[in-house]
Amino acid sequence: MADRILSDFEISYIKQGVLADMRSDGRSCRDYRSFELRSGIVSNTSGSAEIKLERTNILVGVKAEIGQPNPLNPNKGRIEFFVDCSALASPKFEGRRGEDLGRNLAHRLSDLYENSNCIDLESLSIIPGQDCWIIYVDALVLEYSGGVLDCLSIAVKGALANTKIPKLTVIGEGEEQEIEISDNPFDSTSIDTNNVPVFVSLSLIGNQFIVDASHEEEACSLCQLSVGVNHKGSICSILKEGAGSFKHRQYNEAISLASEIGVSVIEKITLTNNTAPEKML
């Protein structure tokens, strides 16, 4: 993650704040910041969403294209993730330097979606073994200020919910099958994203786990726990990063906290999707 350099005094201030359950912006250890999620912004795409959480800004565009399925799963469609840490977010991401972080984030997302079986890939198959829908999810990190993985998962969920896949009919039989795509732009299906989980990141500062750490808090945390939670509160994936360690009891508390927060975040997102899509500016 891009580093933020803090002085010793700042670190000790943050640590003491966490101990007293009063963080630098007045939140408690369990409070999530408010975020803004807009969908349907980019018109060139099948679906899009933008999330703004304080100074973190991520734009996700989804494109659906027809291609060949994975030979190991000929009856299923594919989802491919790509995260571009653009140089806009920080000069450190200029050229190819942001590629490592981007690849890392994309990998985490694709693991999450694979392990949780949240999207029905079989419905994306057109002609088994020959053609299927490939959903390209492209995320662009415009501003980077902590909590990137969380925001990424929320924006991707929002974009997928917004995605419209054109309806098509398969004509002919056997080897001569042809695909006809409907010309009507309103004649489309959407992807069912009810089961799609989101990441909730918890950072360990001192002996306490805090939710939704800011950039400064992330810089002085010993380790981070990224938990994938779905709408039922079930845990889909857990990943620990960093050099710190914690006891079993702290871990249990953290997981149940993540589960609660994950459910409430997903409820908020579902509300956003049900309202009319807003355009930027």
Add this chain to the structure above:
Amino acid sequence: MNRSRASAISNCEKEFTLEAIQERKRLDGRSVYDYRQVFIKPSPVTHGNVLVTIGETRVQACVGCEVVVPRPQRPTDGLLYFNVLPSPMAAPNYDIGKSSLTMRVERLLDRCFKESRSLDTESLCIIAGQKVWSIRVDIHILNDSGNITDCCVMASFCALKHCRRPYVTVSGEHATIHPVSEREPVPLNIHHTPICITFGFLSEGNYLLVDPSIEEEKVLTGHLYIVMNIHREICTMQLEGVALQHEEVVKCTKIAMTKVNELNKSINKYMGIRTNAKNMDEDGQSILTNVLKETTLQIDNIQTAANVQEDRKNGKDIIQEVQEDVYEIMYPMEEEPPVTEEEEPPKTKPRDKDTDEEEEVTVTLTKDDITGLTSIETGLTSNTGEQTSVNRNSNKETSGTRGRKRRKRK
């Protein structure tokens, strides 16, 4: 990887160049709008291989053709790639591999040829959707002495013009590519000639020069690359690093037009392109030129044969004469000026040819370099400080004198 920097220019060199240009003088004596000497050498052996020199800048371009599967988005278009390869011997700061210079030149070439439809990529299609020609132009920068861009564009164009691809016959879904032994290869379909003219600007656009040399390039603040063809069309234009008034830009295009016409003449001259197609064989060489070449050769051969005949009869005498003369030069009896030796030979031989030969022989012996008449390779060089060598030109003399026994001296 140790990459040495381009040699920096000192302040006084910079000021000197600047002041010289303010007085409309350039370091190599050219005028502001003059190009350096342009020389183009198409390879006599391989088609599509051309060496272009502008002053000291040398660039070699080679064209290769291959049959490939076309891109799915464009099933009827052939492919055209430009690959600029800077050689580390070209300049101290060049390194093997891509740099911003190579990328800029490649993009300019893409715009000149592909986007302005100079080479029609649709003519490279063999079977739509399955087979197309992929033309790859490799440009090697051998020496960078300023104005690489113009040189590369000219080299690419000449190489594409010089290139011949195998003849293809298509019947339905089946295509046959004929080897060179069966059918003559055909040239590529080129619609117009893009030629690049580089303008260099100094001190905020107040002064301009055409075809900057390497010393001038170090003081330039901005460039304007104009690629035009002889039909007065701008194929592409690029301005960077300087702010110009629009009248100045228009003026530059007019200057570029005249320069393009001049360079086009050079290209036509060296590539042997004549406007009258009837006089051309498929190599674009004038048939007349070929005939002339052949005739000259024949004449030479006749001469040689005749000489041999003559020499057999008079050979001994000639040799003797020659030997005497040579001996005298090597070991002068008196301190006579070499000129006197000329008078000796006319004593003998009434025959015209012989006398001619003798005279010629002596002449070659006494004077330094002569009109290509040969002389004897007896290794006589040093003594008099004059000559004897050898402009070995035709086979005239040597055949007459070689391999003969030497007579004893008197």
Add this chain to the structure above:
Amino acid sequence: MADFEYLSPEGLRSDGRRPQELRVLSCNISHCLQADGSAYLQQGNTRVIATVYGPHDVSRRSEAQHDKAFINCQFSMATFSTSERKKRPTGDKSCLETSLALKKTFEAAILTDTYPHSKIDIFVQILQSDGSDKAVSINAITMALIDAGIPMKDYVCATSVTLINDTPIVDLNYFEERGPGPELIVGTLPKSGKIVFLQVNSRLHIDNMEKVLKEGMNGNQRVHTILDTLIKKHLEKSILT
């Protein structure tokens, strides 16, 4: 597209504009609070974000220049910005070429001698591409530089122009850009009328050049008026709050 009518007999373009009419321009200055200067610019359906970081220390010794600042520019397009998905956002030849061209343009426009031994980073990202990407990028970078407080000689305003049926058409959309006529992108310093960015693609006859160039420069004057008004409004708002 053979049936596509670029200019109707009444003189209207495919999107209903007149030949010299620009698309609707809206701008959000200081869009990204992390950066020293940023701007989000939208011209029609082309959306661009530009951010400026600097002046700050050079990252490599070779970049340090004793008499002026080092300008670094990166142009990239989001993979979902074009109708066909782009495999790589940046690093391909045309993006690198555009980055270099923009760098040279702004080297001529920024007063680089005020910041020797330092570096100014300019990053541009195309979010949605609908023609005139380079021109809109230049406009966005100008706004971002003004937001960052970096001294410049003047605004740099750019438009794209083409020639269809002998009529110069300004501010091209996606289809007009790929149309039969030549494309000219011109960037100027409006007050002095000097050209800092000029790129011509496809064949433009020398006799038409002056006409097309003049139209482009008129278009730039109009862009300048709009950008100037936007900056002043933004300034008023930030002073009041």
